[in-house]
Amino acid sequence: MATNLPASAHAQGGIGTAPVPHTEHDEHLHEHDEHHDQHWMWKYVFSQDHKMIARQFLITGMFWAVIGGVLSSLFRLQLGWPEATMDWLQPLLGKWIEGGKLNPEFYLALVTMHGTIMVFFVLTAGLSGTFSNFLIPLQVGARDMASGFMNMLSYWFFFLSSVIMFVSLFLETGPAAAGWTIYPPLSALPQAIQGSGMGMTMWLVSMVFFIVSQLLGGVNYVTTVINLRTRGLSMSKLPLTIWAFFLTAILGILSFPVLLSAALLLVFDRSFGTSFFLSDIYIAGQALHNQGGSPVLFQHLFWFLGHPEVYIVIMPAMGMVSEVLATNARKPIFGYRAMIGSLIGISLLSFVVWAHHMFVTGMNPFLGSVFMFLTLIIAVPSGVKVFNWLATLWRGNIRFTAAMLFAIGFVSLFISGGLTGIILGNATLDIQMHNTYFVVAHFHLVMGSSAFFGLFAGVYHWFPKMFGRMMDEKLGYIHFWLTFIGVYLVFMPMHYVGIAGFPRRYYSWTGFDAFSQFADLNKFISAAAILAFFAQFIFIFNFFYSIFRGRRATQNPWNSTTLEWTTPVVPGHGNWPGEIPAVYRWPYDYSKPGSESDFIPQNVPYSQTASSNLPYEQELED
Amino acid sequence: MAHSTTLEPTTAATPYTDAPRTGTWDGGNEPFKASYGKLMMWFFLLSDAFTFGAFLTAYGMIRHKHGVFTGTADKFFFSTAHWPIPEKVFNGFPGLHGIDLPLAFVALMTMILIFSSVTMVLAVEAGHRMDKADVQKWLLWTILFGAMFLSSQAWEWSHFIGGDEKGTLMADGTRMFGANLAANQYGPPLFADLFFFITGFHGTHVFSGVCLLVWCFIATTNGTFEKRGHYEMVEKIGLYWHFVDLVWVFVFTFFYLV
Amino acid sequence: MSAHATTEHAYIPGEIAKPNTGWIWKTFWVLVIITAVEFVIAFVMTNPGLRTFRNSIFIVLTILKAFFIVGEFMHLKHEVKSLIWTILIPTSLLVWLVVALVTEGSSIGETLSHMFS
């Protein structure tokens, strides 16, 4: 390596004279002392402290979850009781439910906003945003994110995007209504559907801000994990949570820009007369000038994001579940390396399978078979994860905390939902299953339920660190069982409806002979869905009650090994009052033979655990 | 971690020390030998590469969707039925009206951009030597080249929009002069759409780059970086600037050559 | 970017090293020459039968130019290996996107040209 730079530059670490991380971050220490007289505005609103930002993401995410849930209840009412007159909703929905009959276009708007909100605002921002922010600095032993300022911006861009999306719900012409996948031409032409007017404009603008927020966040997460790990914390000693957040952030950095491209091109088609996605269109009595574009192009670009997106949603949950399972089974996670390997495998594969959402869009059949091949391979690393989780439970000593219950529920739901992915990934079978309720059932189990369970597991598990108090366990149990039974009751029967060929995004199916036989089942699903939704209020109650009145937490309530539990019960700005602990061992030394306690935190040197050290650990030190 | 599942604890006396390991990737370190700011710039550029990658891929798909002109270049004519041959479209030069100078102007633009990259590296290099005067000088040059590129692009656009006197007879029987986002005289409407969009997006990047450089110049002049002890900011903006140059290399190939 | 850093590394006025710019100009000439070659090819190889071949040359040359810009100007070639891979591996994910979409474009074009026959 012969660079032509003066030697002095090299001496200070390659090109540029980079500050050594610790000198800089120790300055946070001083801030720590001073933060008492900070203005509340900087402490609670424009905070640059990753823990406060995490809480902001969480609360905003919960707000969105309630909205998303309400929307789903509304359209489930329509699906369950298509003939009923629902005057009593008039005060809420106004002109959209004139005469007690839901407007079909508004139905589509509800579905679209439900999908958008749940995928992006609840799971991507709420799950990934909350826990990446909260756990990365705490678990890698950093005082804060690499750039607290950009981190703050990330939240506020998300907030801005939320506001825009929320306001769009109240537009005169209704919010976007072209499905969460906003396929043009439907999304490009206000003539085609009302929601493609102002509603879609706001959707796109909101999404652009959302993407900016994701990029600001993602770049920060990745950099923090690379540069700010504490002494001794090599990549092969990272908790699986951090690996998951790290890879998730990379997925986001690489895939969201492609959605940005698609969105910008769509904006041009909508507003400036270009033809990227439009061609040969005659609508509303008029032939449009657009020629030569391709709607399929949009789908490719969308799913190049859209598919990694579903893993962006599930991978943080996988990481947290791994952590929760190991902690509460009091066992090391089984196959730590394989767990990392499978996460990496899933991440890489997730970029090369996107067109399995497009088998019947007229895509070139040869490409279809390649995508089928690549898609079905994902079952292998996913299977490795499932088996490793099972092996982690095997001969464990399981404590059923609420978090643990949700983690087990996660695994169950992931299996159920993931397996139907095998049917959908098979191009031949997808001919029949595409866009039916079978797909809806698939992704609600794996995303709407499983990823949500990961989120709940995370909240129950790290609540003590976030708020210094414990959530009520009994309510947690009730919440878990109701939700667990609830989601299975809702989404299992959806498969039956789907196998029969019932299409999704249908306002009503009564016009079709073949589909109307499921009236009873649909009522059942709707009833179960509404009950499952109401069960969530137990959680919300528990959450807010516990913030103020919950039992006070101890420093390490779950006897866990990772670094966040070495901070004070409520860590201040800068996380550790003194020096940041160094790390000596991997995060899963649970029930190690020969050790007195059944867990050895990562910051305990081997010299203090002579009785339990394993031969290879000795070699490591030599 | 090469675990064996042997579970006997060691009984030998332990030679462990209390110092954490200190390898490149063992934490407390910058494994890439790059500060977090520089890494962030790299990751941002990576994501930006995907944005441009998506645009260029879209270009590739749409272009392959359209017919190609099968005859030899001298028989070429503009038609919505096939994608135009670039050198027939981009053959003007400021001040030399009506003369067929294929790709001459874009050659100039490319040179300008390469020059600006060179002056940018020179600024970075001067930064390493803490040579404030040199940094200022080279930044100014870079800004100048950036501005020149932008004005060239403005001319290129107006030329493209204006079209030539002949125009082309369109499918609906009208005669089209020049180009806009809905139609153009050079062929399929998407040729112009993609041209405007992609060079426009690139131009926007150049513009933001120039703004950053101006800010950087002011900061240098004020001695901000000198006080800080390093010119890393110049370096980070340099990365961005070269990236924009890099994108142009691809735009150049795919819009003007291929 | 970081306000904290301002107080560190107080500037010690001293001798300013000599500029070392040979490699920059070398890279410059490489880029200029490649671009020139591209122009020559664009005007010499006009036979439509050679179009694919010509375009492959262009793409190879473009990647070569990219290599010099990223490697030298952006200094990536002289960074540590892991950083190089961190940039290159993700970028390679774009390859399949390009291949798939170009295939798709061609096959749509094919369909369209046979639409009525």
Added chain:
Amino acid sequence: MTALTILLVLVLLLVVFGLLFRLQILTSIFSGTYVREIGMSNRINAVLMLVFMVVGGAAFFWSFSENFNKMNPPVASIHGHAMERMFWTTMTVIGIAFVITQALLFIYSYKYQHKEGRRAYFFAHNNTIEVIWTIIPAIVMASLIFAGWKAWTRITGPAPKDSVVVELMGKQFNWLVRYPGRDMKLGVVNYRLIDASNDFGFDLSDKAALDDFTSTEIHVPKGHPVLIKIRSRDVLHAVYMPHFRVQMYAVPGMPTRFWFTPTMTTDEMRAHLGNPKFNYELACNQICGKSHYAMKATLVVDEPDDYQAWYAKQSPNSANADMMASYKQTSQSAGLGKGGSLGAKAAAIEETGETPASPLAAQTAM
């Protein structure tokens, strides 16, 4: 008013709930169970895991078999039967994986619940079993991929030469159907020529278009390969016919296609299902606007003879005076010249002085 009442009831319920909750906490503090870490509740949850598996599994099994007949629309095409077999084979494979993994999950949860004094088994890693459970799914997936790939290439491969051709054009919110007429060639259409009496945008300057005919119902003969050519004139739609296991998008600006061979006439299916009102339904399966849910068409499978008879009764475009007249007008006002949509051809001629090889080449590439 009703809404207000509902709201009020909800708020009251919440208050009651909160009070009960508070009461429960106070009693547990009083009785000293408040802070106990692992107790009765652990056992209850462990047992519930087992109960959930047994009861849930039984309920699933019951409801599945209860609905089994309903969820299987009878198959009426040749490739549909193959698909059906593959579907249930795959279902069996994933069913086995499902039962094994779920059973282990719940049984382990129950069996390895916390016991005082017991210690978990420190078991971090085992190469052999990890390799095994990587390889086995890999092999299973490989065989599924292979079977799927074979069927997929067959289904999406070229249609037999003697296929009956039907063209479906999706629009908000119904399907337009046309047949190629006696010359067996679908004539040129151009979306600019669409108007009230020319829904398809036939370019009647093309001879092949003159004898095309449109229909409100789709008729196809049993036992014959049928090639459906699909297009859309506004937004995306999808041709979805669950009984034939057929699905393909309708994309504006990009014709798509799907071919299949029906195996049961409508009458046969009526008899089979004992439902004299049965019809093969074509559903639009891609969100396309307000009436997406109502965008359907009926497809009738006839005995080949009946099909011939039906075909013979249809009247070609050239017999449709309305359309002929309005075509002249539209093509003029759209500036398409006398060559209809062949304006591009005109341009080509002007620029080069020569005619493109095929009179349609210019038009189709647009």
